[in-house]
Amino acid sequence: MNLTELLEATARRWPQKLAIVEDGVVLSYGGLAQQVCELAQQIGSLNTGASSRIGLAFPNGIAYVALTFALWRLNVVVVPVPSDCPEEEIAEIGVAMQLSGMLTPKPRGASVAVAPDCYFTKLNPSKPPDNHGLNLAFIRFTSGTTSARKGVALSHETIRDRILSANKAFRITADDTVIWCLPMAHHFLITVVLYIEVGATIVLARHVTAKPFLEAVNRWKGTVLYAAPFHFSMWARDYSAVQIPSVRLAISTTCALPQDVANDFFKRFNLVLAQGLGVIELGLVALNTPAPGGRWNSVGRGAGDFQVRVVNPDAEGCGELAVRGPGIFDAYVAPWVSREEVLCDGWFYTGDIGRIDEDGFLFLLSRKTAVINLAGRKVFPEEIEAVINRYPAVGESRVYGQLHPHLGETVEAEVVLSSPDAKLDTIHAFCREHLASYKIPTRFTIVAALPRTPVTGKIRRAAPVA
Incomplete structure (x- = not known):
């Protein structure tokens, strides 16, 4: 295939x-x-x-x-x-x-x-x-289950299976026109490939600010919006009288959907945002349909043929989330680890903590992994720390995600200096030379020592308490 x-x-x-x-x-x-x-x-x-x-x-x-x-x-x-x-x-x-x-x-x-x-x-x-005999189509970097940077390998058959499952939730048809604004390097398989498979029209929005974007939606009679919370927040703050009556489905993805964004978007356009949970190893895991019953902060029920369960829940029903279904990734690359070596009785352990309510709605509570989710882009702290630590005046560093109401998280860093004469602006300039722009910390803080766990001495990943 x-x-x-x-x-x-x-x-x-x-x-x-x-x-x-x-x-x-x-x-x-x-x-x-x-x-x-x-x-x-x-x-x-x-x-x-x-x-x-x-x-x-x-x-x-x-x-x-x-x-x-x-x-x-x-x-x-x-x-x-x-x-x-x-x-x-x-x-x-x-x-x-x-x-x-x-x-x-x-x-x-x-x-x-x-x-x-x-x-x-x-x-x-x-x-x-060595593709190990697999009919591979795609490899993309992710944090995996350990936050260590690695590639996720997907075969042609795996991608086909996951888009068929995803469309049981999306219900995209040839009559749809999707207005697209997310980076294709990070979002492609269960979206663009799916749209092409069903014969939908894809309009690539060059400008995502409210006025030109809303004009594009109406010019092309867009029916589906697939974007990040910060996009929907920006469009909700448009004070013109422009409406988008052709849109039937607006899906928020990449990070948690803040309730105020969902409320503001509904008030502005009379459209309920559907929140989706996508994982590169799995595809579309869950979707909160346009009738969430007030559960704005839920990512919905299992999408398509996916099943989600909580492993070893505590007294409040919270525990690690495990998922199984069609289109699970084929292997990790560099080093190669096959799907069979990762799954536990067919279940993929996501590394996320969550709970499922009595109606089957899934709520994400926290992340076991340290990966930073910046407006749909996965940022790996260890990669950035490796660059910062190469700067001669830095002894060690810690990179973490700081919660942001619309971007999901922003990248921040703490540094321990080995030279008292070092300047933060020179460290920032050094990062600009060696990192993609979105990976550069928005804030650097000089500290005497990094926070560590008392037993193992490992660096704590949580953002500092304000």
């Missing part, structure tokens, strides 16, 4: 139907399928090799979608790389993932033009990657 079969089937059924809109450029499903074929031919001429892994460092756009499907057509494994990654991080991902090449919108070193504004840079992994 290959996911390009989904696009080809849709293109055969509706060749003239609108597939993607970007900055006034309109592409039909027939046109998208043709573009994928042409790109696959160009990339294939570079002898990339089936089952090789290629990094895709592109911003949102038609090119991102077409290149992903073109690589899949060649049986290449796609490794998404955020487009704002610095060269140092791109090189690190290339080595860890054993990439054979990288596709970028601008030339990098000895790159070759594949298409307008598309360049291929050949890389030389130390040895060919």
Whole structure:
């Protein structure tokens, strides 16, 4: 099975139907399928090799979608790389993932033009990657269950299974027009691939501020909004008289939905926000449908064919959440750990603490892992600490997530200086050289010592109490 079969089937059924809109450029499903074929031919001429892994460092756009499907057509494994990654991080991902090449919108070193504004840079992994006989389609970095940075490997079959399950909850059809604004490097499989499988239209919103975004919704008669809480908060604060009557489903994802955002959005547009819980290892785990019965802070019931349970609940019913269902990831990469080695009797332990009420609604209470969720992007503290600790005047550091009402969390850091003459602005400048912009701490605090656990001496991950 290959996911390009989904696009080809849709293109055969509706060749003239609108597939993607970007900055006034309109592409039909027939046109998208043709573009994928042409790109696959160009990339294939570079002898990339089936089952090789290629990094895709592109911003949102038609090119991102077409290149992903073109690589899949060649049986290449796609490794998404955020487009704002610095060269140092791109090189690190290339080595860890054993990439054979990288596709970028601008030339990098000895790159070759594949298409307008598309360049291929050949890389030389130390040895060919071992996909362990799996029909892999996609590898993306995540925290896993331990907060250690690793790749999550997904096969074509796994992705197909999870989008079929997800759409039992979303109910997206060919009649829908989705207004898209999340980063494709972080959100693609159970959204964009699903939309293409059912023949929906995807409108890529270049501007997410209220006025141009709402105008785009009405211009294209958008029916589905899929965005982060801070997007919905921004749109709810629009004081014009513009309404969006064509929207039937508005889904908040990436982090917990604050009740005031849900209330404000409902008051402004008379639309109830549906909160979803997606996990890269699992897909769409839960969805709070547009009739949550006042449970604004719930992520809903198990979505599609997923089951969720609380393991070893305490007296109040709180415990670690375990999930099972279709489309569970195939393996962790670097190091390779198979799905069978991770699951416990078919259940995936998420590392999150939660409870389930008498009606089956799931509530997330806290995180066992240290991963920071910044407006839909996963940020790993250890990665940032490794950079900060390289600065000559820093003895050690601690990075943590500080709760934010609309972004979910922001990145902050505490540092212990080894030189009293060090300046925080120079540490901040050092981070700008070596980290993607969204990973740079918004606040640095100098401390005499880092908080540690009394028994093991490990660094405490919780944000300091104000």
